[in-house]
Amino acid sequence: MKKIIVCLFLLSGCALSDGNIKDFIPGMYVKEFQQQYASGNDTLVITIVDETTNSYNIERHLSYIPVHDGKVLNRQNETTTWYGIYSKNNKQMIVQPNGKIISFSPEKNCLYIGNSTYKKVK
Secondary structure (H helix, E strand, C coil): CHHHHHHHHHHHHHHHHHHHHHHHCCEEEEEEEECCCEEEEEEEEEEEEECCCCEEEEEEEEEEEEEECCEECCCEEEEEEEEEEEECCCCEEEEECCCCEEEEECCCCEEEECCEEEEECC
C-alpha cells in the first residue's frame, strides 16, 4: 500500500512540474554580458502560438556595444524570430531553424540555452 501511495505522489508531482513549466514559459528573459570585445544584453520574448501543439514564438533582441582596439563603437541592435516546440516528454523546447534546445527552471526563475542563463524579468 505504501508503494502505491509513493508512486501516486511521484506521478502527481511529475504532472504538476510539467504544468508549472508550461505556465512558466511565456514571458521575457534577459542575459546581460560584459566581454572584452562587447557588452550588452540578449533578450528573449516568448509567447504561446498554439497550446494544443505546444508551439511558441520566440523573439530575440540582441543589443550590444562593440569595442575594437580599445575604442567603443556605436550600439548594434539585432532582432530575430524563432519558432519553438515544447516537448512534455523531455521538458525542453526545440528551436527552429537553428535546433537550439531550451531548458526551463521555474524554481530558479530562468531558462538555459547551452551554457547561457537567462533570468525571467516578466
